[in-house]
Every structure is written in structure tokens, then in C-alpha cells.
Amino acid sequence: xxxxxxxxxxxxxxxxxxxxxxxxxxxxxxxxxxxxxxxxxxxxxxxxxxxxxxxxxxxxxxxxxxxxxxxxxxxxxxxxxxxxxxxxxxxxxxxxxxxxxxxxxxxxxxxxxxxxxxxxxxxxxxxxxxxxxxxxxxxxxxxxxxxxxxxxxxxxxxxxxxxxxxxxxxxxxxxxxxxxxxxxxxxxxxxxxxxxxxxxxxxxxxxxxxxxxxxxxxxxxxxxxxxxxxxxxxxxxxxxxxxxxxxxxxxxxxxxxxxxxxxx
Numbered sequence: 033x034x035x036x037x038x039x040x041x042x043x044x045x046x047x048x049x050x051x052x053x054x055x056x057x058x059x060x061x062x063x064x065x066x067x068x069x070x071x072x073x074x075x076x077x078x079x080x081x082x083x084x085x086x087x088x089x090x091x092x093x094x095x096x097x098x099x100x101x102x103x104x105x106x107x108x109x110x111x112x113x114x115x116x117x118x119x120x121x122x123x124x125x126x127x128x129x130x131x132x133x134x135x136x137x138x139x140x141x142x143x144x145x146x147x148x149x150x151x152x153x154x155x156x157x158x159x160x161x162x163x164x165x166x167x168x169x170x171x172x173x174x175x176x177x178x179x180x181x182x183x184x185x186x187x188x189x190x191x192x193x194x195x196x197x198x199x200x201x202x203x204x205x206x207x208x209x210x211x212x213x214x215x216x217x218x219x220x221x222x223x224x225x226x227x228x229x230x231x232x233x234x235x236x237x238x239x240x241x242x243x244x245x246x247x248x249x250x251x252x253x254x255x256x257x258x259x260x261x262x263x264x265x266x267x268x269x270x271x272x273x274x275x276x277x278x279x280x281x282x283x284x285x286x287x288x289x290x291x292x293x294x295x296x
Contacts, residue, residue: 154277161238162205209242
């Protein structure tokens with residue numbers, strides 16, 4: 033292969049074939065590079081875009097970064113169907129096959145340890161949102177023949193009531209999220225709490241009070257989903273969002289390449 037090597041993940045050998053038309057970053061199909069019984073899933077990318085300087089510039093380009101992240105995730109998702117991948121960080125690039133093997137040699141013990149732990153397991157994401165807008169605010173105001181002036185006292189009273197309603201929903205959502213996290217954590221083999229998402233950035237309605245990931249045996253995933261579904265029925269004014277199953281990103285981050293780079 034000519035060009036640089038883009039590395040998606042490390043995994044153990046697998047028998048099932050990937051999708052026939054699967055393409056990765058820069059449109060290239062992923063290939064398997066074997067080293068000491070482990071496999072690095074790689075594809076060839078052009079040096080003009082992925083050498084150190086152009087890559088650094090591209091990482092400031094939101095459109096380019098989004099397209100690359102989607103292509104990267106497409107390959108990881110395909111791998112998750114047929115095996116247990118240990119995903120590497122976005123834009124992990126090496127000069128050639130030798131560079132990839134050098135990286136695998138240096139991290140071989142850690143890769144094997146993490147793959148042993150993750151074998152047959154997937155990650156599920158759960159977010160809880162407090163729907164902080166009062167119900168009345170979501171409804172369009174009904175036209176009245178004669179609008180009456182609102183006194184300052186009435187205005188302040190309404191504002192206090194709206195603030196109290198938001199605080200009540202927030203407290204209920206926080207308590208609910210705590211109970212849900214305890215239940216799901218006791219079922220899952222491991223869990224990670226992430227920082228709540230900023231609603232202005234995520235554009236998700238409501239205020240995020242729980243953003244957690246759970247490591248679950250693939251065979252137990254249906255029961256895990258049912259636990260989340262049952263919890264939704266007891267949460268008026270609270271939205272529960274379930275995503276997955278994913279490769280176990282939240283449980284492998286310490287072993288991912290720290291910075292996007294062109295390796296040896």
C-alpha cells in the first residue's frame with residue numbers, strides 16, 4: 033500500500049467478513065494488518081491531507097472534521113458487529129506498516145489486557161434531561177379581545193412560580209437520574225460518568241443532568257434496554273435518551289493515542 037496508514041482500532045482476529053462496500057476515511061476500504069496475533073484495522077490516506085501540517089490545519093475545519101469522524105465511526109460500527117474492537121483516537125496516522133507495527137509492539141501487553149476485559153461487551157449511553165420549560169410556556173397564547181395590563185406584583189408572582197416549577201423539575205430529574213444510575217451501574221459490569229452536555233452546543237431540548245456510559249455483556253443488552261425503558265414510564269417531565277450499542281470508547285480511552293500524529 034502506498035500513502036499513510038490511518039488506524040481505526042486494534043482487535044483480535046475475526047472470521048466474519050466486514051460489509052462488502054465498506055469504505056473508511058478518505059473513501060479507502062479498511063484492511064487488516066496482523067502483528068503477533070493482534071490485528072490493526074487500517075486504511076490508506078493521502079499524505080497531502082494527513083501529514084502532520086495539513087492534518088493540523090484540517091482539524092480546525094469543522095466540515096472536514098465532521099466528515100472524517102463519520103467515516104471513522106462507520107468503520108468502528110462495522111467492526112463492533114463482528115468483533116470487539118479497541119478503538120483508537122480519531123486521526124491516528126502512521127507513516128507506513130512498520131510504524132503501525134512499532135506502535136502495536138509498544139502497547140501489545142495493554143492491548144491484550146483491555147481486549148480480554150472487553151471481549152463480548154458493548155457500551156450503552158444513557159442521558160437524562162430535565163424538561164425545564166413549563167407546559168404553559170410551550171403552548172401558544174390564546175388571543176383575547178382585550179388584553180389586561182399585568183401588575184408588577186402579578187408579574188413577579190408568575191416569575192416566582194415559573195422559577196419554582198423549573199427548580200422542582202430539576203430536583204426531580206436529579207433524584208431520578210441518581211436512582212437510575214445506581215440501578216444501571218449495579219446491572220452493568222462498569223460505568224463512567226461524563227460531564228453533562230451543554231444544551232446550547234448539543235441542541236438537545238431540556239437540561240442534561242445525567243450523561244453516563246455503561247459496559248454491558250452483549251448477551252445482556254436486551255435486559256439492559258428493558259431496564260431503561262421501564263424507568264422512562266416513571267419519569268413525567270423527564271426525558272431519558274438511550275444510545276448504543278457502541279464499541280467501548282469510554283472504557284478504553286487511557287490506551288488510545290494521546291494526540292493525532294504521524295508516527296514513525
